[in-house]
Amino acid sequence: MDEEKRRFHKGLKLSILLVLSIWLVKFVEIGFNISFVSFGVLPREFSGLPGILLFPFIHSDFEHLISNSFPILFLVTAIFYFYPTSASKVMLIIYIFSGLLVWLIGRQSYHIGASGFVYGLVAFTFFSGIIRWDRRSIVLSLIVTFLYGGFTWKFYLLTKPFRGKDIYPEPLVGIACAFLFRKNDPYDKFAGMEEEEFEIENDHSI
Numbered sequence: 001m002d003e004e005k006r007r008f009h010k011g012l013k014l015s016i017l018l019v020l021s022i023w024l025v026k027f028v029e030i031g032f033n034i035s036f037v038s039f040g041v042l043p044r045e046f047s048g049l050p051g052i053l054l055f056p057f058i059h060s061d062f063e064h065l066i067s068n069s070f071p072i073l074f075l076v077t078a079i080f081y082f083y084p085t086s087a088s089k090v091m092l093i094i095y096i097f098s099g100l101l102v103w104l105i106g107r108q109s110y111h112i113g114a115s116g117f118v119y120g121l122v123a124f125t126f127f128s129g130i131i132r133w134d135r136r137s138i139v140l141s142l143i144v145t146f147l148y149g150g151f152t153w154k155f156y157l158l159t160k161p162f163r164g165k166d167i168y169p170e171p172l173v174g175i176a177c178a179f180l181f182r183k184n185d186p187y188d189k190f191a192g193m194e195e196e197e198f199e200i201e202n203d204h205s206i
Contacts, residue, residue: 011080015073022114025057026065040112041102052099058112068114071148075121082136086181093177094120098170105169116170122148123174131182
C-alpha cells in the first residue's frame with residue numbers, strides 16, 4: 001500500500017508541476033503583453049526545431065489551456081500509478097517524438113499546445129489495455145475511452161490520406177510505446193482469460 005501511495009503521489013506531483021508550468025507561461029504572455037506562438041513547431045524549417053521542446057507549454061487561449069490541463073492531471077498520474085517502471089520513458093518518448101512528427105509532416109504553420117502530448121498519452125493507455133489485456137489496463141482503457149471518446153475521431157483523421165489539412169500523428173507514438181513496453185509492469189491477466197487458460201490446461205492433462 002505504501003508503494004502504491006508513493007507511485008500515486010509521484011504522478012500527481014509531476015502532473016501538477018506540468019500544469020502549473022503551462023499556466024505560468026500563459027500568465028507571462030498576458031502580464032508582459034507578448035506572444036510565444038513563434039516558439040512553436042514550424043514544420044520543415046530549422047528555425048522551428050526548438051519548438052519540438054517548447055510547443056506543449058504554449059497555448060492560444062484559456063479555453064485551449066483548460067482543455068489540456070485536466071487530461072494531463074489525470075493521464076500523467078494514472079500512468080505513473082499503473083505503469084511505474086515505464087512511465088518516465090513513455091512520457092519522454094511521447095513528448096519528443098510527437099513534436100518531431102509534427103515538424104516532419106505537419107501543415108506549414110506554427111503548432112502550439114499540449115494536445116499532441118495528451119493524444120499520445122491517451123493512445124498509450126488505450127492500446128495498452130488492448131495489448132496487455134490485464135485487469136488494471138482494461139479498467140484504465142475503459143476509463144480513458146469514456147473520458148476521451150473524441151480520441152477515436154482523432155485516430156480516424158490520422159488514417160485519412162494527407163491532403164494538406166490537419167492530421168494527428170501523435171497517437172502513433174503512444175501506440176508504439178504501448179507495444180514497446182507491453183512486457184513492463186506485468187499484472188494479473190483478465191479473470192475470464194485466466195479461467196479459460198486453466199480449463200485448457202486441464203483438458204491437456206486428461
